[in-house]
Amino acid sequence: MSPLSPRPQRLRPFEPAVVAFGSNLGDREATIRAALDDLAATPGVRLDAVSSFLETTAVRPHGIDDLAPRYLNGVAMISTALDPHALLAELQRIEDEHGRVRRERWGDRTLDLDLIAMAGRRVDDDRLVLPHPRAAERRFVLEPWLEVDPDAELPGLGRVDALLARLEESREGRDVAASGREADEGGVS
Numbered sequence: 001m002s003p004l005s006p007r008p009q010r011l012r013p014f015e016p017a018v019v020a021f022g023s024n025l026g027d028r029e030a031t032i033r034a035a036l037d038d039l040a041a042t043p044g045v046r047l048d049a050v051s052s053f054l055e056t057t058a059v060r061p062h063g064i065d066d067l068a069p070r071y072l073n074g075v076a077m078i079s080t081a082l083d084p085h086a087l088l089a090e091l092q093r094i095e096d097e098h099g100r101v102r103r104e105r106w107g108d109r110t111l112d113l114d115l116i117a118m119a120g121r122r123v124d125d126d127r128l129v130l131p132h133p134r135a136a137e138r139r140f141v142l143e144p145w146l147e148v149d150p151d152a153e154l155p156g157l158g159r160v161d162a163l164l165a166r167l168e169e170s171r172e173g174r175d176v177a178a179s180g181r182e183a184d185e186g187g188v189s
């Protein structure tokens with residue numbers, strides 16, 4: 001290479017990524033807005049779009065918990081030059097700065113930031129799984145994601161609109177089964 005050749009570029013290209021956020025303690029909206037500002041201010045991260053905030057019932061490992069404080073959830077579309085583990089570390093730093101205390105799995109929290117997908121990448125190690133393994137079952141992820149990207153796809157699982165439709169169908173199926181059971185148990189007929 002001649003001395004005048006340009007030096008090889010080592011800058012990583014920006015890749016699209018999807019971050020889901022949730023909060024069910026404290027001033028949920030203020031926490032989420034501050035966390036999104038922190039995300040936008042992180043070197044190597046650009047905030048491209050933010051969904052509406054959706055109010056949802058808490059989900060525990062054993063199922064839906066109507067008694068727990070309700071969540072505000074949504075999704076942010078970002079572009080990032082960070083690698084997936086570095087991005088996860090930044091998300092965890094932002095969680096920690098907003099008082100997230102890690103106690104129990106799926107427990108109440110001031111802030112939860114999950115990395116849902118990053119371009120078409122697959123990762124599976126003890127720190128990070130991509131795409132996020134439970135995203136396809138979470139309406140509170142799929143619905144806001146679809147709002148900001150109508151053509152969204154979950155790598156390996158297909159289009160988000162189809163996944164959401166399937167989720168709603170299975171929920172309707174369960175609701176019909178449950179109302180049938182209630183009628184049986186009611187002993188009216």
Ligand code: ADP
Binds near residue numbers: 107116
């Ligand atoms: P949850 O969000 O399921 O309630 P936490 O936020 O406490 O659980 O995260 C638990 C662990 O999940 C973290 O320590 C993190 O290393 C791991 N993890 C694996 N994959 C992901 C992902 N795609 N996004 C966020 N965290 C992840």
Ligand code: MG
Binds near residue numbers: 112113114
């Ligand atoms: Mg999390």
